[in-house]
Amino acid sequence: MTREPEIYCPACQWHPRGDSRWICARSKGGCGTRWNTFWTGGCCPGCGHHWETTQCLVCKKVSPHVDWYHFPPEEEAQREKAREVTA
Ligand SMILES: [Zn+2]
Numbered sequence: 001m002t003r004e005p006e007i008y009c010p011a012c013q014w015h016p017r018g019d020s021r022w023i024c025a026r027s028k029g030g031c032g033t034r035w036n037t038f039w040t041g042g043c044c045p046g047c048g049h050h051w052e053t054t055q056c057l058v059c060k061k062v063s064p065h066v067d068w069y070h071f072p073p074e075e076e077a078q079r080e081k082a083r084e085v086t087a
């Protein structure tokens, strides 16, 4: 079983939807492409620019892109493992 990280805003816990769109900001040298940044891990499909930060569409806070990925705590993962072994 592969563990998928949960993706949500580190500031307000908003979960991006499949139809959520971000813009490769022209004001920051981007190309204006609109896409879902979590499909590409922050990489613009238009110009290939890798965005280190992602702005929340709801609370507008800019956070490092990696902070949006929430992996299960290590302890929880090990407990799951133990359960699989004994099951
Ligand atoms: Zn937010």
Ligand SMILES: [Zn+2]
Binding pocket: 024, 030, 031, 032, 033, 044, 045, 046, 047, 048, 049
């Ligand atoms: Zn771009």
